[in-house]
Amino acid sequence: MKCPVCxxxxxxxxxxxxxxxxxxxxxxxxxxxxxxxxxTYEVVDTVPIAVLKRDGRREFFDKHKLALGIExxxxxxxxxxxxxxxxxxxxxxxSIINEISSTDIGEMVLAxxxxxxxxxxIRFASVYREFKDIDSFTEEIKRLSRKPRRRQAExxxxxxxxxxx
Numbered sequence: 768m769k770c771p772v773c774x775x776x777x778x779x780x781x782x783x784x785x786x787x788x789x790x791x792x793x794x795x796x797x798x799x800x801x802x803x804x805x806x807t808y809e810v811v812d813t814v815p816i817a818v819l820k821r822d823g824r825r826e827f828f829d830k831h832k833l834a835l836g837i838e839x840x841x842x843x844x845x846x847x848x849x850x851x852x853x854x855x856x857x858x859x860x861x862s863i864i865n866e867i868s869s870t871d872i873g874e875m876v877l878a879x880x881x882x883x884x885x886x887x888x889i890r891f892a893s894v895y896r897e898f899k900d901i902d903s904f905t906e907e908i909k910r911l912s913r914k915p916r917r918r919q920a921e922x923x924x925x926x927x928x929x930x931x932x
Contacts, residue, residue, distance in 0.1 A: 768796055768807055775800035816859050817866040828867075830856045837876060840891035846884050851876070885911065 768778045775798050782795040792809040816828040834852035841848050855875050859867060873895045880888040889907065898904055 770798035770801060770803065771805055772803045773798060773801040778805075813860055814865055816864070818872065819866060819868045821869060825866075828856070828859065828872075833872065833876075836894075837880075837887075837891070840880070840894070841884065841887040844884050844887045846880070846887050851879055851883075854879070881911075 769776055770778055778796040778798050780794050781797055781804070784793050785791070786793050786808075790810065794807045794809065795804065796807060797804045817825045818828050819825055830852045833855060834848045837846070837848035837851055855872065858875070873891075877888060877892060877895065880891055888911075889904070892898070892907060893904065896903075896907070898907070
């Protein structure tokens with residue numbers, strides 16, 4: 768690492784610490800030429816993902832914007848919106864795509880909310896699917912009640928083991 772004071776092309780690492788839950792590394796360095804100490808931060812360089820909006824615009828994926836949208840739907844509900852946004856971001860970064868539609872991101876959120884908290888799911892769906900009236904809400908709720916959620920199905924499939932004693 769080049770010294771910011773004297774531009775010497777090498778430096779010695781004195782201390783390294785993970786920060787941001789291990790997403791970055793903070794290094795304290797010293798220049799062997801001038802003796803000055805400085806700090807560097809090392810982060811993984813990710814390829815930016817473009818989001819294709821409904822109106823045709825493109826913008827870069829913003830985890831904080833996604834978390835805010837999830838947070839609004841999950842207000843006063845037992846859902847960690849930041850963790851969900853980070854999970855979606857990680858899934859997108861680990862995929863080979865460099866562009867995704869906002870519709871696909873919305874469906875990813877809905878799938879997760881459906882498994883975690885049905886009330887948050889309905890709140891998010893009401894904005895995402897642009898419910899126009901009470902009939903839209905009612906139809907979505909009827910559709911949900913016709914399909915048992917996985918967790919409910921798993922609970923009902925649990926049987927007691929016979930007593931072989």
